Amino acid sequence: MLLAPADQQTTKTENEPSRAKHTHVVEAPISSTVFFILSSVSPSWAEAIQSLSKFRHQNGSCNTTSGKIVQNVFVSQCLQLNRQFSPQSQRDSVAPSVRKLLPSHQGKLAWTAISSVQLRTLSKHQNDNIIQRNILCNASASATAVPYLDKVDFLKLQNGSDIRGVAVDGVEGEPINITEPVAEAIGAAFAAWLVEKKKSEASRSLRVSIGHDSRISAKLLQNAISRGLAGAGLEVVQYGLASTPAMFNSTLTKDDAFLCPVDGSIMITASHLPFNRNGFKFFTNAGGLGKADVGDILERAADIYNQFTAESIMNSEEKTLSSVKRVDYMTVYTSDLVKAVRKAAGNMEKPLEGFHIVVDAGNGAGGFFAAKVLEPLGAITSGSQFLEPDGLFPNHIPNPEDKTAMKAITQAVLDNKADLGIIFDTDVDRSAAVDSTGREFNRNQLIALMSAIVLEEHPGTTIVTDSVTSDGLTTFIEKKLGGKHHRFKRGYKNVIDEGIRLNSIGEESHLAIETSGHGALKENHWLDDGAYLMVKILNKLASARASGIGGGSKVLTNLIEGLQEPAFAVELRLKINQNHPDLKGGSFREYGEAVLKHLDNTIGSDPRLQKAPVNYEGVRVSGYGGWFLLRLSLHDPVLPLNIEAPSNDDAVKLGLAVVGAIKEFAGLDTSALNKFVGLEAS
Numbered sequence: 001m002l003l004a005p006a007d008q009q010t011t012k013t014e015n016e017p018s019r020a021k022h023t024h025v026v027e028a029p030i031s032s033t034v035f036f037i038l039s040s041v042s043p044s045w046a047e048a049i050q051s052l053s054k055f056r057h058q059n060g061s062c063n064t065t066s067g068k069i070v071q072n073v074f075v076s077q078c079l080q081l082n083r084q085f086s087p088q089s090q091r092d093s094v095a096p097s098v099r100k101l102l103p104s105h106q107g108k109l110a111w112t113a114i115s116s117v118q119l120r121t122l123s124k125h126q127n128d129n130i131i132q133r134n135i136l137c138n139a140s141a142s143a144t145a146v147p148y149l150d151k152v153d154f155l156k157l158q159n160g161s162d163i164r165g166v167a168v169d170g171v172e173g174e175p176i177n178i179t180e181p182v183a184e185a186i187g188a189a190f191a192a193w194l195v196e197k198k199k200s201e202a203s204r205s206l207r208v209s210i211g212h213d214s215r216i217s218a219k220l221l222q223n224a225i226s227r228g229l230a231g232a233g234l235e236v237v238q239y240g241l242a243s244t245p246a247m248f249n250s251t252l253t254k255d256d257a258f259l260c261p262v263d264g265s266i267m268i269t270a271s272h273l274p275f276n277r278n279g280f281k282f283f284t285n286a287g288g289l290g291k292a293d294v295g296d297i298l299e300r301a302a303d304i305y306n307q308f309t310a311e312s313i314m315n316s317e318e319k320t321l322s323s324v325k326r327v328d329y330m331t332v333y334t335s336d337l338v339k340a341v342r343k344a345a346g347n348m349e350k351p352l353e354g355f356h357i358v359v360d361a362g363n364g365a366g367g368f369f370a371a372k373v374l375e376p377l378g379a380i381t382s383g384s385q386f387l388e389p390d391g392l393f394p395n396h397i398p399n400p401e402d403k404t405a406m407k408a409i410t411q412a413v414l415d416n417k418a419d420l421g422i423i424f425d426t427d428v429d430r431s432a433a434v435d436s437t438g439r440e441f442n443r444n445q446l447i448a449l450m451s452a453i454v455l456e457e458h459p460g461t462t463i464v465t466d467s468v469t470s471d472g473l474t475t476f477i478e479k480k481l482g483g484k485h486h487r488f489k490r491g492y493k494n495v496i497d498e499g500i501r502l503n504s505i506g507e508e509s510h511l512a513i514e515t516s517g518h519g520a521l522k523e524n525h526w527l528d529d530g531a532y533l534m535v536k537i538l539n540k541l542a543s544a545r546a547s548g549i550g551g552g553s554k555v556l557t558n559l560i561e562g563l564q565e566p567a568f569a570v571e572l573r574l575k576i577n578q579n580h581p582d583l584k585g586g587s588f589r590e591y592g593e594a595v596l597k598h599l600d601n602t603i604g605s606d607p608r609l610q611k612a613p614v615n616y617e618g619v620r621v622s623g624y625g626g627w628f629l630l631r632l633s634l635h636d637p638v639l640p641l642n643i644e645a646p647s648n649d650d651a652v653k654l655g656l657a658v659v660g661a662i663k664e665f666a667g668l669d670t671s672a673l674n675k676f677v678g679l680e681a682s
């Protein structure tokens with residue numbers, strides 16, 4: 001329910017279950033541990049902290065500080081404090097003077113000198129207790145302390161339908177391009193876009209929710225983007241740690257007590273990318289914004305940013321954050337998930353009683369699933385791992401496509417003799433599962449399992465998938481399950497939009513799902529939601545139990561019996577060298593298209609190879625009992641090549657067919673493929 005305004009809010013550990021409907025506003029001194037760390041590094045910071053602490057207490061507006069969150073709040077507060085102490089006459093030059101106040105080392109804070117790599121090699125104990133806090137400070141502070149209004153190429157921040165960039169310093173060759181002013185401009189731009197979109201409906205001021213994953217730059221960016229929105233006159237509601245699907249859901253929920261529905265929503269996340277990255281996803285009740293709208297927002301943001309002055313930034317900070325509200329929305333979202341499972345099990349209170357289910361959240365935002373979804377349904381969750389948010393992702397990348405991550409959850413299932421394992425990506429829009437024997441339900445297997453569940457409910461329906469799905473999956477969906485497999489393009493947004501489009505032209509489709517673990521169901525507003533996919537699986541477990549069928553996750557494993565899996569599968573990512581003279585100054589996309597066209601023409605003359613009769617992306621070819629697909633990456637100057645075959649030899653033959661066709665493209669780095677087929681030593 002509604003919490004205190006953001007600037008008075010207790011910053012408790014964010015995945016802690018909410019105990020009270022209204023959170024108390026607590027005042028407390030700056031954490032002494034942080035004081036110790038900072039003072040040992042820089043006396044001038046220590047003085048600043050003492051002044052800040054005093055100032056905040058005298059003025060009765062100190063945020064409580066605990067754990068990791070303290071540093072973000074703290075650095076931001078120091079900067080605010082400096083601004084508050086500056087007389088108006090000095091404020092025009094506030095950015096340089098703020099930088100001067102910070103202990104600087106070549107334009108950055110002195111304590112950014114410890115590199116993230118060094119930190120990672122320190123002992124776990126240190127990492128957990130002191131050093132990790134230090135890097136959090138470094139990271140957050142350096143996002144603020146880089147030259148304040150540097151020139152930024154906003155359009156380069158677009159990554160398909162997302163915004164992605166670097167928010168934390170410390171990785172060589174990756175300078176920060178999402179600073180607080182950049183985020184503030186993006187917030188203001190989204191506000192302008194939303195007002196224009198919703199002007200016919202707007203009888204009150206528009207409301208926007210903001211949530212974030214566990215990244216170390218999240219808090220600063222959340223406040224910065226809030227300033228942009230609030231400065232434009234919108235009502236801002238911060239959710240804190242949240243999942244991407246929950247953010248979309250908040251545009252649909254009807255509940256005044258939680259200030260819902262909101263008119264627009266922003267998730268701060270860079271999914272499974274490394275700790276130094278961050279980004280934004282945008283939603284309205286019509287779904288996630290697409291490429292064109294995100295491009296529009298970035299153009300507006302560039303204009304807004306160019307008009308920023310140090311004074312305007314300072315004023316927005318002073319005026320707007322106090323109006324921001326906070327709501328514990330994850331409670332609404334998780335109770336909806338709980339209700340969905342109860343309903344599917346004939347309204348049993350604890351339909352998962354006795355099931356042992358372990359969760360691996362990879363230290364992302366998905367830790368809530370154990371305590372707030374599985375346990376209320378009666379499941380035992382002991383042995384769950386990496387549930388605590390930690391933006392350095394110290395255990396494994398939160399990504400169900402990652403082999404190490406899948407190994408970790410499989411091991412947890414086996415070690416705990418659990419019935420099922422569930423794993424999420426950082427922002428919980430992707431997931432995968434593992435049965436009690438350690439069999440993975442990810443990629444084609446997850447799609448097969450979800451198809452089996454959905455086709456039981458909607459016989460004959462069309463299953464939309466991405467382009468890298470296997471031939472065995474098509475056979476399974478069409479021959480075993482009696483559905484239709486519509487293999488479309490890569491990209492969750494492409495897949496979901498295609499599911500929606502098919503329905504609009506009269507072809508019934510209830511599931512759009514990618515091998516990456518993204519998936520959306522028609523019954524769930526086409527919401528791309530890894531947690532909801534797992535709910536559908538839990539429903540199956542619960543309803544099997546309710547109808548007296550035992551055997552734990554065997555009921556799931558049985559559902560994908562008959563799915564043929566390739567003996568050999570590989571993905572090779574061939575880079576396009578954008579500076580190579582062979583590109584003749586053209587874009588990597590044009591070059592990639594030329595490679596694909598040439599491959600397409602070459603394949604036509606080889607009788608052992610057949611082009612896929614229906615294909616929406618790249619060049620997909622069958623032969624030697626298997627297939628390959630060469631396509632352009634959605635985001636990168638890369639041509640990913642997927643090969644599946646009955647044996648390694650057959651896969652090599654398919655690889656050689658590709659080598660023959662693309663070898664004359666000198667701007668393409670084919671070394672990975674050459675090694676695979678044995679033309680280069682590995």
Ligand SMILES: O=P(O)(O)OC[C@H]1O[C@H](O)[C@H](O)[C@@H](O)[C@@H]1O
Pocket residue numbers: 490491492493514516518632633634635636640
């Ligand atoms: O085209 P690629 O580089 O393989 O990337 C494709 C993937 O990009 C992102 O991760 C999207 O979230 C996925 O939906 C998509 O499948």
